[in-house]
Amino acid sequence: MSFATGLRCKECGREYPHQPVNICEFCFGPLEVVYDYEAIRRTISREGIKKGPASMWRYKELLPVDSEVVDINAGYTPLLKADNLGRYLGLKNLYIKNDCVNPSYSFKDRVVAVASTKAREFGLKALACASTGNLACSVAAHASKANMDAYVFIPADLEQGKIVNAAIYAPTLIAVEGHYDDVNRLCNELADDYDWAFVNINIRAYYAEGSKTIAYETAEQLGWKAPINAVVPVASGSLFTKIWKGLNELGMLNIIDEVHTRMFVAQPAGCSPITSAYLEGATRVKPVKPSTIAKSLAIGNPADGYYALKVIRESLGGACAVPEEEIAEGMKLLAETEGIFAETAGGVVVAGLKQLVATGAIKGDELTVAFITGCGLKTLEAVVDKVTPVIKIQPTVNSFEKAMAEHKKNKKSTENPASTRV
Numbered sequence: 329m330s331f332a333t334g335l336r337c338k339e340c341g342r343e344y345p346h347q348p349v350n351i352c353e354f355c356f357g358p359l360e361v362v363y364d365y366e367a368i369r370r371t372i373s374r375e376g377i378k379k380g381p382a383s384m385w386r387y388k389e390l391l392p393v394d395s396e397v398v399d400i401n402a403g404y405t406p407l408l409k410a411d412n413l414g415r416y417l418g419l420k421n422l423y424i425k426n427d428c429v430n431p432s433y434s435f436k437d438r439v440v441a442v443a444s445t446k447a448r449e450f451g452l453k454a455l456a457c458a459s460t461g462n463l464a465c466s467v468a469a470h471a472s473k474a475n476m477d478a479y480v481f482i483p484a485d486l487e488q489g490k491i492v493n494a495a496i497y498a499p500t501l502i503a504v505e506g507h508y509d510d511v512n513r514l515c516n517e518l519a520d521d522y523d524w525a526f527v528n529i530n531i532r533a534y535y536a537e538g539s540k541t542i543a544y545e546t547a548e549q550l551g552w553k554a555p556i557n558a559v560v561p562v563a564s565g566s567l568f569t570k571i572w573k574g575l576n577e578l579g580m581l582n583i584i585d586e587v588h589t590r591m592f593v594a595q596p597a598g599c600s601p602i603t604s605a606y607l608e609g610a611t612r613v614k615p616v617k618p619s620t621i622a623k624s625l626a627i628g629n630p631a632d633g634y635y636a637l638k639v640i641r642e643s644l645g646g647a648c649a650v651p652e653e654e655i656a657e658g659m660k661l662l663a664e665t666e667g668i669f670a671e672t673a674g675g676v677v678v679a680g681l682k683q684l685v686a687t688g689a690i691k692g693d694e695l696t697v698a699f700i701t702g703c704g705l706k707t708l709e710a711v712v713d714k715v716t717p718v719i720k721i722q723p724t725v726n727s728f729e730k731a732m733a734e735h736k737k738n739k740k741s742t743e744n745p746a747s748t749r750v
Contacts, residue, residue, distance in 0.1 A: 461490030543574030565632030594680030
């Protein structure tokens with residue numbers, strides 16, 4: 329049985345039994361899952377976690393599910409020591425948490441695994457979502473595994489890679505003319521009329537808990553300790569706040585020592601409402617109209633923006649906005665130094681990390697984890713005209729050697745700085 333006891337409003341504190349709702353009917357504040365931490369403390373241990381499956385479900389005691397899980401083997405992704413990128417940036421203890429390698433190629437598999445399991449517990453027959461792309465892929469994949477119908481709503485201008493990645497699982501795929509915020513507004517209206525599990529709307533309180541597992545894994549893979557700095561790509565703010573919650577849960581349960589992690593938001597300049605609010609010293613986030621190539625981060629009215637601001641300040645962290653022209657360069661830098669091809673959100677993280685080091689917000693010897701949340705094959709458009717060109721030759725040695733001589737001459741004049749500093 330789950331140790332989750334129900335739901336509680338984050339604003340007024342009213343409590344609710346488990347049900348597919350996400351908004352308090354009294355003050356309209358967001359609901360979150362409540363746990364019996366004393367019971368968990370008597371049950372959980374490092375040794376017990378290590379004996380669990382090599383997936384996010386090794387932390388099932390800390391998740392709000394009671395039944396057999398919908399499992400496509402999400403989680404337990406690599407934490408890699410990024411020596412090459414660290415050397416380039418001037419960081420001695422840089423790690424990459426690589427969630428590109430989840431089954432549908434993004435961290436969204438963590439949240440949808442919990443949401444789809446909870447949807448079945450509530451007897452809902454279909455999964456649905458409003459998505460900037462990665463969530464659509466994950467909802468469609470989990471619906472296939474759970475033998476449920478899937479209805480995924482996306483902006484009409486979404487990257488082709490994400491559309492195909494979702495469509496392959498045969499969901500009902502609806503492209504809406506407008507930004508994500510338009511898609512989300514529509515889905516909020518539909519959620520009142522359709523008996524579906526809209527995973528990031530009526531199931532959101534449970535869905536969001538899946539993000540904590542990336543924090544649990546990071547701490548375990550670091551040898552049961554929290555990092556000094558965490559750099560996270562931010563759209564709605566949910567992942568950011570749940571990484572903070574997950575680390576502090578482990579500290580409260582004595583699985584790790586007290587947490588002193590500083591949490592850093594990384595957003596594209598074309599959609600950076602949380603960063604703007606933080607830099608302006610505001611306590612509320614002012615919605616913006618997104619205009620960025622990082623479409624997975626293009627949420628102009630972030631649902632958890634207020635709480636993300638609180639986490640930045642509580643953790644003594646910070647925030648940065650990455651110029652649009654630096655996003656693809658961040659993607660390339662990560663690929664050329666560490667062999668990881670991340671989507672545009674990853675480019676935002678790497679370029680943001682570079683900015684944070686340059687400003688002194690992150691020091692060279694501090695244990696830092698950069699969270700890479702999605703695979704670059706989904707966002708080829710961002711780098712297709714910036715990658716190394718193909719060299720075409722005739723099938724002869726002479727043609728090859730002539731082409732190599734020309735290539736070496738051209739390479740000297742265009743060599744990427746990363747190649748010379750690593």
